Amino acid sequence: MNHERSRGLYDRALSVMPGGVNSSVRANMPHPFFIERGDGGHVIDADGNRYVDWVMGYGPLLYGHDLPDPVEAAVQSHVAEGPMYGAPTEVEIEHAEFVARHVPSVESIRFVNSGTEATVSAVRLARGHTGRDKIVVMQGGYHGAQESTLVEGSPEDHGPSTKGIPEEFAEHTLPIPFNDPQAAKEVFAEHGDDIAAVLVEPILANMGIVAPIDGYHETLRDLCDDHGSLLIFDEVITGFRVGGLGCAQSKFGVTPDVTTFGKIIGGGFPVGAIGGKADIIEGFTPAGEVFQSGTFSGHPVTMAAGKATLEYAAENDVYEHVNRLGRKLREGISEICAERAPEYTVVGTDSMFKTVFTRDAPDDPDACCAGGCRQDPDCARYDACPKTGADVAAAATDRWERVFWQEMKDRGVFLTANQYECQFTSYAHTEEDVERTLEAYREAI
Template sequence: MTDDHSRELYDRALSVMPGGVNSAVRAAIEPYPFFVQKGDGGHVIDADGNRYIDWVMGLGPLLLGHDLPEPVRAGIQRNASEGPIYGTPTEIEVDLAEFVVRHVPSVEKIRFVNSGTEATTSAVRLARGYTGRNKIVVMQGGYHGAQESTLVEGDAENPAPSSAGVPQSFAEHTLPVPFNDEDAVREVFEEHGDDIAAVMTEPILANHGVVYPEDGYHEFLREITDEHGSLLIFDEVITGFRVGGLGCAQSEFGVTPDLTTFGKIVGGGFPVGALGGRAEIVEQLAPSGPVFQAGTFSGHPVTMAAGLETLQFAAENDVYDHVNGLGEQLRSGLTEILAEQAPSYTVTGTDSMFKVIFTRDGPGANSLEEQCSNGCRQRPTCPRYDSCPKNAADVKNAETDRWRRIFWGQMKERGVFLSQNQFECQFVSYGHTEEDVEETLEAYKEAL
């Protein structure tokens, strides 16, 4: 493989864009990222003509893959040809809103915005406005967009900004706790319960190694927030319409939050975010309530068409059977490979999400007969249970440098494009095939 053109493009980009990119994670590839020219089904082709099996899928939005089915493409093109934006409501945004309300358990009303960050920012503001409280409980390592209220690290006793430009006074209202740690949540409610507006969590810690919740964890969050008059917010920007099908992850776990944030798939690959939930809460958004939220491009007709056509196609075809089946093949195949070649490592993921975490000090190969066979499920009887990741710190303690500096490049050389670091999830699309899965598994065998 040659990458001369990508290197030239990156050299030009460094002169006009900070770090040569428009989103920080894209620069995680060293010494420079490859530039994509086009997509083709479950593959991408870079600026030098190299072809890769693409398991990044735009970091999640592309449920259908790069080649959109004809009815989806036609619906998008029809709306694009009629005009880009009007500054007034359109029927297509009502259609998409009705679809989401019909299928997602928590959503009685919805507000469309322009990104997952905008959705989570609005959710925090809405929770504070609705409850009259200030503090937000978040999970350490969870990602809720580039917003001041959640760019916070440390713990509940010593929260601190995780980015320059975020005032300490903002961070003091955010209480980070470890994912899957009920005792830590109880402690923050004992100390701050009267001022906690909401607990915000991803149903699955999907931006930090794909960490599955322990049995009963979400039910516990539902109970303790109800007990203290706080809201439970599920950030389903990643899991929405990918885990649990059209009902999203909340339907799979059987827990209904007060508010849900969306992004990625709900816009069919175009810029989007959304915030939905109980009508009495969402009605607090302007103009029907006192919590201000607005945006010129919110409910953009082309994005709304892309989202609606994508979800309708998924509802009427075998999309979820296809992507979840390939996801299971990948995770099962990886589990078998690791048992032979790297028994301390952990396969994670569910439905059409997957990842291999380079965990340390796992059980020996001769004790893995009863392990989770299709991705870690936090099952106490699994021989991996004591060493599999329970929270973000566990993932951070894995061999993250080896994953990024050695393994990622080995997979790229074999024509497989994985997410840019140990933390980001990987996704199966409707454009992928069983041949893609088999080729990827062979690449894992050689690269591990």
């Protein structure tokens, strides 16, 4: 594949933008390919190369690169009427009503502009609501580029995971291992009276997709109830993707106090939201005393796109389609791995999938249960399977970014370039895209 133009654009970008990109995950090796345009489930790069795109903008693009007619019409009409006003519009109410109607834990919602802004605001809201400072997060979890959650370590010994965050900020954040109920009980036993909230993705989708073990979220729910802390589900990725319109919380049957949203609810435009019980969400100014504000919040174009996106999903076989393709990919890749490379494991659910490297090939290749072993201590591969962020990092060798990702890209398949981010199917993808991708996997693995 020729990448001459992308290479040139990257050199130009490097001279005016740090690392040549506006989001660090886009800096693929040896250089990112620059996108010219999208087409259904595909992207075409600046050199005219076509790829099946499973990155899908890192999650927002439920319809791939073809907006359904009603979504496009909603966007166009709001652009034509002037893009934004700095005053409320009816479409914000309609979007909020849709979310409240379909997500039982949501009575009231505040729209913002990104998933990061949503989790920043949710943490502030929880602190304001409880009058406490400490936040419990999962080791290796990701909740955006924000001070309270870019923290690594253990409850006893932790600090910022990046330069630029004062140690004092990180003191208030307690990282515990996901799927370890005992660790959750211990952190509450030690710090319960100071914990404002537990912030957790219902499925750790931004850590190589780790599903909760049975009863884990119920344990968190009980601990929060017993100690007067809030349970915040970060559904920025899983919201309106896993579990359909009821979101992942409906799939697991656990009701959080607060939910953060992003990605899909903006229909491809910048968005975030904080929803939950009215008496908590009304803690935000001007109803309450926790300051929250934003020039672009509830942007009419985003609201129109997001509302039309969700309405279209409610009226068509969208989740059936994306979940069917997700299942086909997981099954197909799983077969290929079992046959050719048993040290790889496929994980995912609904319309999400990810191939992760495990540390060791099992002695018995038939022992592979495609990621379920993360949850089943009796499985022969349980010890070898990555179960936490640290495991994923330890298992992620250069093979993924420098070898596998490249091999797939050279075969016209665009995947996320690191071990943490997952892939998504969309309504625009076809069975043919799945077949072409499996063929590329067969060769690349």
